[in-house]
Amino acid sequence: MTHASRETVEPLSPDERAALTLVLDAIVPATPDGRLAGAGTIGVTAHVEGVLRTLPDLRAMVVEGLRELAANARRRFHRPFTALTTTERDALVAEQGFVFVITPHAYVGYYQHERVLAALGLEPRAPHPRGHRIPPSDPGLLDPVRRRGTRYREC
Amino acid sequence: MTPFPSPEPVDVLIVGAGAAAAAFAWSLAETRMNILCLEQGGWMRNDDYPGMRTDWEARQFGDFALSPNVRGRREDYPINDGASPIQVSNFNAVGGSTILYAAHFPRFHPSDFKSRTLDGVGDDWPIDYARLAPYYDLNARMMGVSGLAGDPAYPAKQLPLPPVPLGKLGETLARGFNRLGWHWWPSDSAIVTAEYEGRAACINAGTCLLGCPQGAKGSADVTYWPLALRKGVRLETHCRVREITVDAHGMADGVIYHDAEGTEHRQRAHVVVVACNGIGTPRLLLNSRSRHFPDGLANRSGLVGKRLMFHPYAMVTGLFDEPLEGHKGPTGCCIMSQEFYETDRSRGFARGYSFEILRGFGPVSTAMLGMTWGRLTSGADHHRAYAELFDRNAGMVAICEDLPDEGNTVTLDPELKDADGVPAPRVTYRLSENSTAMLEHAVARGREVLTAAGAVDTVVQAPLPFAGWHLMGTARMGDDAETSVVNSWGRAHDVPNLFVIDGSVFVTAAGVNPTNTIQALALHIADTLKRNLATLLD
Numbered sequence: 273m274t275h276a277s278r279e280t281v282e283p284l285s286p287d288e289r290a291a292l293t294l295v296l297d298a299i300v301p302a303t304p305d306g307r308l309a310g311a312g313t314i315g316v317t318a319h320v321e322g323v324l325r326t327l328p329d330l331r332a333m334v335v336e337g338l339r340e341l342a343a344n345a346r347r348r349f350h351r352p353f354t355a356l357t358t359t360e361r362d363a364l365v366a367e368q369g370f371v372f373v374i375t376p377h378a379y380v381g382y383y384q385h386e387r388v389l390a391a392l393g394l395e396p397r398a399p400h401p402r403g404h405r406i407p408p409s410d411p412g413l414l415d416p417v418r419r420r421g422t423r424y425r426e427c
Numbered sequence: 428m429t430p431f432p433s434p435e436p437v438d439v440l441i442v443g444a445g446a447a448a449a450a451f452a453w454s455l456a457e458t459r460m461n462i463l464c465l466e467q468g469g470w471m472r473n474d475d476y477p478g479m480r481t482d483w484e485a486r487q488f489g490d491f492a493l494s495p496n497v498r499g500r501r502e503d504y505p506i507n508d509g510a511s512p513i514q515v516s517n518f519n520a521v522g523g524s525t526i527l528y529a530a531h532f533p534r535f536h537p538s539d540f541k542s543r544t545l546d547g548v549g550d551d552w553p554i555d556y557a558r559l560a561p562y563y564d565l566n567a568r569m570m571g572v573s574g575l576a577g578d579p580a581y582p583a584k585q586l587p588l589p590p591v592p593l594g595k596l597g598e599t600l601a602r603g604f605n606r607l608g609w610h611w612w613p614s615d616s617a618i619v620t621a622e623y624e625g626r627a628a629c630i631n632a633g634t635c636l637l638g639c640p641q642g643a644k645g646s647a648d649v650t651y652w653p654l655a656l657r658k659g660v661r662l663e664t665h666c667r668v669r670e671i672t673v674d675a676h677g678m679a680d681g682v683i684y685h686d687a688e689g690t691e692h693r694q695r696a697h698v699v700v701v702a703c704n705g706i707g708t709p710r711l712l713l714n715s716r717s718r719h720f721p722d723g724l725a726n727r728s729g730l731v732g733k734r735l736m737f738h739p740y741a742m743v744t745g746l747f748d749e750p751l752e753g754h755k756g757p758t759g760c761c762i763m764s765q766e767f768y769e770t771d772r773s774r775g776f777a778r779g780y781s782f783e784i785l786r787g788f789g790p791v792s793t794a795m796l797g798m799t800w801g802r803l804t805s806g807a808d809h810h811r812a813y814a815e816l817f818d819r820n821a822g823m824v825a826i827c828e829d830l831p832d833e834g835n836t837v838t839l840d841p842e843l844k845d846a847d848g849v850p851a852p853r854v855t856y857r858l859s860e861n862s863t864a865m866l867e868h869a870v871a872r873g874r875e876v877l878t879a880a881g882a883v884d885t886v887v888q889a890p891l892p893f894a895g896w897h898l899m900g901t902a903r904m905g906d907d908a909e910t911s912v913v914n915s916w917g918r919a920h921d922v923p924n925l926f927v928i929d930g931s932v933f934v935t936a937a938g939v940n941p942t943n944t945i946q947a948l949a950l951h952i953a954d955t956l957k958r959n960l961a962t963l964l965d
Contacts, residue, residue, distance in 0.1 A: 299805040308810075362806060375805055379794035380485045389481075392790060392817060394754075400478040400640045403630025404755035406592040413598065414575075414612070416605050423580040423610050425538040425769055427545060 319381030337370030440696035445523020448702035449651035454953035456658035467667040468502040468520035478634030484791035504845035511856035522648030529759020539937040553915035562947035570645040574615035603880025609766040616760035617645030677719035705898025725919035736936040741889035743873030745882030753787015785822035825869030828938040902931035916955035
C-alpha cells in the first residue's frame with residue numbers, strides 16, 4: 273500500500289487505530305453497570321476515522337497526538353500506551369489537547385449508535401417514516417388564559 | 428415551451444424561489460403573464476432529508492448546517508458575519524429557508540405596524556394590520572396552518588387545522604405559565620396536523636430543522652410552488668443571478684446569471700422582482716451598479732443594506748428531574764407566550780418579545796449542548812452527567828424585537844466571493860442597549876417560568892449566536908423616497924419596474940417569526956401589482 277492510498281483509504285495505521293479506540297473509551301467509558309461498552313469498544317473508532325478521512329488537518333493533529341501519547345506512556349510508565357491500566361490511560365488522555373477536538377465527534381458517533389439508543393430507551397431507527405405518537409392534552413389547561421382576556425393593543 | 432434563456436424578454440422575472448417568491452408567483456400566475464423564476468439552488472427530494480436515516484442528527488453539523496459557511500454547498504454563497512454576535516442562518520433551494528425553518532407561524536400584532544406612533548421607537552409601516560389580515564388568512568389556507576382560534580393575544584383569525592400536540596413537555600411548561608398567571612397559547616404552525624391538500628399529516632418525528640421527509644411541514648416547495656407551476660410559472664434551478672441590468676433610461680431590463688457550470692447568461696425582462704431576503708437582496712442590488720446607479724440599484728436613498736434587523740434570541744433551557752418525552756413532536760412548535768410582547772416602559776425597554784417553547788433535544792444534540800453548557804464531561808462521570816440531561820431538558824427561546832439602526836448593515840465584502848466569483852455579503856451588526864435590556868429581562872422571566880414548571884436548574888445562552896434566521900429591513904418600505912427603498916407595495920422608488928417582496932422591506936421586526944408576514948406581504952404586493960398592471964410601465 274502506498275502512503276498516498278493509506279491517507280485516502282486508511283487514515284490510521286493498525287497501531288494508531290488501537291490507541292484511538294482506547295482514547296475513545298476514555299472519553300466515553302463503559303457504563304458502571306457494564307450495560308454499555310465505551311465509545312471505542314462499541315465501534316465509534318470507525319466513525320471518527322471516517323471524519324479524519326475528510327479532514328486532513330484533523331487527521332494530522334490526531335496522528336501527532338497519538339504519537340505524543342505513546343511517548344508519554346513510555347516516559348512515565350515505561351510501557352506502551354495500549355498496555356497501561358485504565359487509570360494510567362485516563363491520566364494521560366486528560367492531558368492531550370487533541371482529545372478535546374475529537375470529543376464532539378466521539379459523542380456524535382456514540383449517541384447515534386443503535387445499541388446506545390436502545391439503552392436510552394429509544395427505538396434504534398430513523399425518525400421517519402414511523403414518527404411518534406403523542407396523546408391529546410387536557411383542553412382545560414387554557415381556561416386561566418381565556419379568563420384573563422385580551423392581550424393585544426387595538427390600534 | 429419557449430427556450431431558456433429566452434431571446435425575448437419575459438414579462439416578469441423573479442430572483443429567488445423562497446417563501447415570498449412562491450406566494451407571489453402563485454398569485455400573479457392568474458394574469459397569464461410570462462413569469463420566470465431563477466433560483467440558485469435545486470429541488471429538494473424527500474429521501475435527501477436526514478430524518479430518513481439513523482445518523483440524522485449529525486447532519487446538522489455538515490451538509491444540513493444552518494450556516495451556509497459551514498454547509499458550503501455549491502449553491503450557497505459565503506457570508507462574512509464575523510463582525511456580528513449573531514451568525515446568519517439560511518438555505519438555498521426551491522423553498523429557500525423554509526426547507527430548514529421550524530414552521531412556527533405567528534402573525535404580527537396590530538401594534539407592530541405603528542411602533543413610532545405608539546411607543547416612540549422604530550418607524551410606522553405604510554400599511555397596517557387590517558391591510559394584511561386577509562392575506563394572513565389566505566396564507567394560512569395555502570400553507571396549511573395548524574392552531575387554535577381564540578388566542579387573546581391576537582384579533583380573531585382563521586386557522587384551517589387543529590394545533591400541534593403539546594405532549595408531556597408542553598403540558599409541563601403550560602402549567603408553569605398558569606402558576607404565574609402568564610399568557611400562553613398553542614403555537615400557530617405551518618405544519619399540517621391532518622391530511623390537507625394532498626399533504627400527509629405530521630407524525631411528530633422531530634426532524635423539522637433538517638427538512639421534513641413527510642411533507643407535513645409547509646415549506647414553500649410543497650405548498651405554493653407546485654400550484655404556481657401548474658398555472659404556468661416557469662422555474663429554473665441552479666441559476667445564480669449576479670446582477671440586475673438597466674436600460675438607457677435606468678429601468679430594469681433583465682439579469683445576468685450563472686448556470687450550474689458557472690457559464691454566464693443574460694435574460695431580459697419587462698419587470699424584475701427580487702426575493703432573496705434580508706441578506707441576498709441587498710447583496711444583489713449592491714452588486715448591480717451602473718451609470719444610473721453607481722451606489723447600487725434602487726439605492727438613491729442610501730438605505731439599501733442598512734437597518735439590518737435580526738431577532739436577538741435568548742435560549743433558556745430547563746433541566747427537570749423526570750422524563751419529558753421532548754424528542755417527540757415538531758421541533759420548534761409547541762406553545763408560545765406573549766405575556767411580555769406589548770410595550771411596558773417599567774421593564775426598562777421599548778417593545779417586547781415572545782417566548783416559544785421548543786421540544787427537548789435528541790441524543791446527539793443533548794451531548795453537544797451539554798458540552799457547550801459545561802454540563803457534560805468526558806471520563807468516569809460522563810454517563811451520570813448525560814443521564815441528568817437527556818430527555819430531562821425543555822428548550823425555550825425568547826424572540827426579541829430588534830429596533831432598526833442604520834449602523835447595522837449588509838455591504839459587499841472586498842475579498843470574499845462565491846463559487847461564481849460574485850462578491851459576497853458582509854454583515855456588520857451590534858446589539859442595541861434596548862435589545863440587551865430586553866434579553867436580560869427575558870432570561871430572568873424565562874428562568875422564573877421554568878422554575879414554576881418544575882425545573883431544577885436552568886441554562887442560558889443569550890444572545891444565541893447561531894440564531895440569525897430572521898433577516899429583515901435592508902430595503903425598507905415607506906412612502907418617502909428619501910427615507911425608504913420601496914413603496915407600500917414593494918415597488919422601488921427609483922426604478923418603477925423593479926420590486927422587492929421579501930423580508931428586506933420590513934420597516935420594523937416585531938417579536939415573532941417573520942415568514943407568515945413575508946408571505947402575506949408578497950400576496951399583498953402581487954394583488955396590488957395586478958390592480959396596477961395597465962399603467963405599470965407608464
